[in-house]
Amino acid sequence: MKSFSIKFSIGLVQICVAAACITAGICSIRGLTSVNSHIDQINHKSLASIRAIGTIGEQLRAFRSTESDQLAATSPEAVAGLEAMIGPIAQGETDAIEAYAPLVSSRQEETLFHNLRTQWQNYRASHAETFAHPNPTTDSSTTATTNARLLDEQQAMSATLSSLTTINTVRAGSYAREAEKTYGLTLQRVYGAYLVLFLVLAASVLVVYYNILRPLKKINAAIKQLAAGDTTLAFPYGGRGDEIGDISRSLEVFRSATIRAETLQKEAEHQREQAEVNRRAIHEKAEADARARLKQATGGMADALKRMVGGDLSFQIETPFSPEFEPLRRDFNEALAQLANTFSAMSSSVHTVDDGIQEMASGAEHLARRTAQEAASLEQTAAAVAGIAKSVAQSAQRSDTARQIGIKARETASDSARITDETASAMQRIEEGSERIVSILGMIDNIAFHTTILALNASVEAARAGEVGRGFAVVASEVRSLAEKSTEAARDIRALVLSTASDIQEGSSRVRDSSEALRVIVKFIADMGGNLDAIALASREQSVSLDEINTAIASLDGATQQNAAVAEQFSATSRSIVDESHKLNALVGQFVLPDPDRSEPDDMLMAHAMEDETPAAQWMADLKAGAWSSRAGSEQRF
Template structure:
């Protein structure tokens, strides 16, 4: 099934999804409509049926009371004769309850017998009741009591069963019509969607697919359509256009590569021909050079090369100049060998003195290296101590920050104390006013007691005590107020001091921060010094090794001077064997040389290896 879905066209997939979603929606709507319509119609029918049963009870009350079945039948004769009114069973019972009249519509199966209906009256309902427990069987039972007698009890009951088949058929018809309507609307929507998808999606995708097939077959000239669309079709078309341009560029690159390969083949052919001609010319030139070199090997420096052609004229001149220069050099060597013999003895003496100075310098460098090791160790120890000091400063910084926080909390507490003192002052003011009012009341009471004469003497004493008590309260309130004022002033002074303490702690914190930064800079400086000293120590060690090597080389030089003296004498003997006078030499036949391109000179870059921190000018090393 999944393979079938993968092979379906895009429009068919979308249509299938839309149809499935609409089918689910139609099914849910049909179910809801069925339940809602059934419930609404049955509720309306039950209300109407209840009114009808109450009317039956009113009309049949006399017949039930006197046991007249005919009178009871007249009460529901209209519903009994008309099947469309949905009444399928009727029963009238007196207060016993005993059946006075019972009727069941023909052709209706599954209805209870009158005796079973009488059992439903065991609860003796006082008002109309509806029992829809039998609605699954297609009936609704409605019970209505008859009018009450003098004792307040019902004189009988009317029990009816009503059919709901008509309502179910009506609901089925409505649901069927709704389903047909929704199905038609869905079908029209799917058809319109398919037509729109075929026009807006299917046709562009088909055209782009055909263009991709043509591009695979090598059609790079045809343009790609739908590039101006802003949807996914346009994005696909633009990507295909980019691929087409890249394919065109690739073909152009391949053509250019083929042309370049053909050009290289022609160039190689020309170079091969030129190489063959140059080889022949070089062979002739090498023959002439071999003969000349053979005479040079025999010690004849009077030989000169004749014309070798325009391409090798520079070689001929350089060879002849070289021979002349060597001849002149041999002459000078003969003269210099005598001077070498005399200078070698002086050089040997100088080499002995240089060896002694070199040994002294090696000892001095060894001591310098040891001293630098000690300085490096000291700098490292100072760096570690500075780091420890930095850690202590950092801990002090945190402690100062915590102290500043505590001071700020103390300032807040002092502010709250000052506020509480102000509130206590207001309370003391209220107490003072109460004492003043009490004093006035006591004074008025004394005046009234004096007016009363003998009868008011006791009251006058009480008034006097109350007045004294009010006076003492006023005095105490004034003293407390004075104390509160003094306390407020002290609290204000304490707030000022705490504020000054907070400011001082903030300044201390800032100074600690600057100290921490300074110590960090010192630590960094120590580290850089330690690194520099380490590099200097390495350079001194290298200088020590070089000095020791120089000492060994001086000793070798001394030995070489002695050897040089002996070799100078041998040089005089050897130089005497060469012929350097002007003599006529056989000149080889000139040859025609092929024209050959001069190679470009090669550039060699000298590499400088060493530590830049210990580099020094060349003149500083001359004494070594």
């Protein structure tokens, strides 16, 4: 099987880690964008429509209250004054209805809006027809009939507004469910990306250990044995096509050259002894000369081999040998130069491996630090969400208490299927109760007004009766005082009802503020946006949703803590690999390599080897040719 280079393996691991991180970021950004889109739909469509409907209802109630005062008026001046007051109110109602037109987003809502506009036009036409004459009517039955007719038209508009409110509430709930679904899908994708990242890190650790660290340890042990003089060992991983294989093959060439040099030294020693025996019989001088030449050659070779064993590869045998040993000197110089070049290439590869592993260790440390920071942020976010959940739970408890009191007071149904419907129906009942209270207050004002007139008439009659009617006059005065107090109380109650309506609007505003605050929280933790709309639906559903978010954040916090631990372990492993690479670099650094400017070119060494015809020169030429073919094959693989 083909082995990939260390540089390619490290680059592939970095690409996989970067791809996993980018995938997690893209999934988080897309999920947050989708959730933000749903929240914008709720804020700019549903909540805006509900606010516009509230404005229309408020203007309608003000119009109806002023109209009730007109019906109760007893003088043309009072009717004219109230008609002047009701004109701006009617115009405000018309403007509020027209302001709602751009917010219509469905065919059903458009039909209801068209009905609302038609009902308002009919209501204004009935009002204009009723008060076409400035003289007030004194017939109580006619006044009651007119009041009932106008009240029916007003209640028809209120029913249409209630239907529009229901449509917008249901639409907001749909947006909320879509946001929750998007949140869940985003969470699954982020978990998947983290799982892939964990698998890639685990696989990279195994690959680095089994393909780099363990082979380097074995080669290191073999180099130590070779430096100790053991030439019988065989360097492993020679068949690999990466930098480890190049190092092993280069060391194998060095071992073969050392063995050949020892063999040549033994042969030379044997030839020297044989020559001494032959020359001793021929001539003492010739024997001495031969001994001197052999001593020169073997001494130079011995000194050279000692320097090689000591790790010095930067020298050349410059002293010429005798002609029969000169090819041996050139072959040894050529082998030594080839070995020095091999160790230079091996040193460059070791530096490349060291640089790649250091980059990998630095990336692992950055990853561990960022993961730890993310875990701390998630822990703080979880604590903040837990506090918000506690506050919302208390609000939900108070909302339940208020809902139970409203249920007992109005004798309505107590078990609602969902908290959102219960909140919407409670708000609707409050609005209808306020409307009925305003209508009743109008009737109370009318009764108090007629009571005052009757008290005045009784006082006049008592005054005419003289002394006999004095007691009746006192009673009439008390009745008139009670009527005035009733009128003042009715006005106070009306003011209180209007204040209550203002409080309801303020409560809706606070719900929107809470929704915005929760949306900011969702942007930091990348997972809580789907539950923010629950604040606009009901306090209880907010509590349940925030509890679920709190649980999800706790789970995500745990996963992030585990990822931080894995990243820290990977960083420690990378630092261990860096230490081993430094050791290997130190071992290679023990060899003294020649300066490239002073070394003899390889082609010249090959030429010297080919010129000689001796077996030793021919063997060194073959060794050089084999080394060149090995290097060519390695460069072709790179």
